[in-house]
Amino acid sequence: xxVFFECQRCTACCRWPGQVRLADEEIARLAAFKGxxxxxxxxxxxxxxxxxxxxxxxxxxxxxxxxxxxxxxxxQPVKPQQCRDFPNLWNFPGFEKVCHAIPREVDDVEYARxxxxxxxxxxxKA
Ligand code: SF4
Ligand code: SF4
Numbered sequence: 001x002x003v004f005f006e007c008q009r010c011t012a013c014c015r016w017p018g019q020v021r022l023a024d025e026e027i028a029r030l031a032a033f034k035g036x037x038x039x040x041x042x043x044x045x046x047x048x049x050x051x052x053x054x055x056x057x058x059x060x061x062x063x064x065x066x067x068x069x070x071x072x073x074x075x076q077p078v079k080p081q082q083c084r085d086f087p088n089l090w091n092f093p094g095f096e097k098v099c100h101a102i103p104r105e106v107d108d109v110e111y112a113r114x115x116x117x118x119x120x121x122x123x124x125k126a
Pocket of ligand 2: 100
């Protein structure tokens, strides 16, 4: 049976070093959510990715994501797909050591339902 990792909203993945890549449509969604034009949003909250092939969210001085607010995500309803997809649709060797998501065996139908929910709302991750 497939294993689905249930996010515990520990926010560890919002504090890791690295980058949250942004697609154009995600920038538009985030800007609208913040009540900003896309240009204003880009100026205030993004930086050029190290490979210079697009934009990523800025970090806070301690390296956390710019949208980590207390123990949650300040843009939860519109957070980027990269955030929504971890750890079920992408992860890395040993991620279980630093991510507190709980693995649950579910049947194929339930797995598909949960993946669809991630795709739609991001509700399975902080
Ligand atoms: S956008 Fe939200 S979920 Fe994604 S890394 Fe930033 S705080 Fe975490
Ligand atoms: S995906 Fe993992 S590391 Fe990120 S908030 Fe959920 S439990 Fe924590």
